[in-house]
Amino acid sequence: MQIAPAELEIMNVLWDQPGIGAAEIADVLASDKSWNIRTIKTMLGRLVEKGALATEAEGRRYLYRPLVKRGDYRRKEARQFVDRMFGGRAAPLVAHLADGKGLSAEDIAELEALLGELKK
Amino acid sequence: MQIAPAELEIMNVLWDQPGIGAAEIADVLASDKSWNIRTIKTMLGRLVEKGALATEAEGRRYLYRPLVKRGDYRRKEARQFVDRMFGGRAAPLVAHLADGKGLSAEDIAELEALLGELKK
DNA sequence: CTCTTTTGATTACGGATGTAGTCGATATTC
DNA sequence: GAATATCGACTACATCCGTAATCAAAAGAG
Structure with a gap:
């Protein structure tokens, strides 16, 4: 499974803090990157599609956690x-x-x- | 300057043997890769465009040599x-x-x- | 001289990537 | 309750990459 460089940034956050949502990821990344929350969501979607992340519904949103070590x-x-x-x-x-x-x-x-x- | 994986294969040949042409490169690569000569030429063109290679005309063809060490x-x-x-x-x-x-x-x-x- | 081959130049095209925008539904705020 | 913010789903779109095909010109084969 191929993880692109920008996607890896997301993975790194989730490897450090599994089980958080898109907004929290955006918060963590806000210091280094100036990514629109939509960009982050797109990448989350692609990572789920690729099988690199699992989702768990929490109310109306998803929590994500890595499936790859x-x-x-x-x-x-x-x-x-x-x-x-x-x-x-x-x-x-x-x-x-x-x-x-x-x-x-x-x-x-x-x-x-x-x-x-x-x-x- | 960004060199893609497939382009790197070409660069490796030219780092070993600077100053050869597309056909010779194809010969060298023929053992490992099954690349069409056209594919190799496309990548040579892109590498020249990127400034990774210099060309030297020899008759009707070009000889290539790396500009990057x-x-x-x-x-x-x-x-x-x-x-x-x-x-x-x-x-x-x-x-x-x-x-x-x-x-x-x-x-x-x-x-x-x-x-x-x-x-x- | 005509046919074929080879060369560089240009064009093609689908998948991946970076970077969002739109949309319909729901949650939240006055 | 009406306006607004937010969520996930879907769509957009330019660029890069891998992998060539087409084309016009030139060189070589016969």
């Missing part, structure tokens, strides 16, 4: 991205992030810990 | 992807790749070396 989605996308851009090799990706100063000291520490785990 | 493009895309999917944090991305067995032993060794570099 954030972790699963991220895993799939990460794999796909690495395949497309780096021929499936993860190391060059990290190298590029590092090179562009996309890695904080904290990231580096975290990665070290992670690699320690992986080696076991 | 592969490394630069990868860096930009990697950053963008990490921002979109992981809120800008690289560590979770690597963790997800690891978790889905997207990392080979070789990758891990490479990453370790890389981190060693970064710490200096």
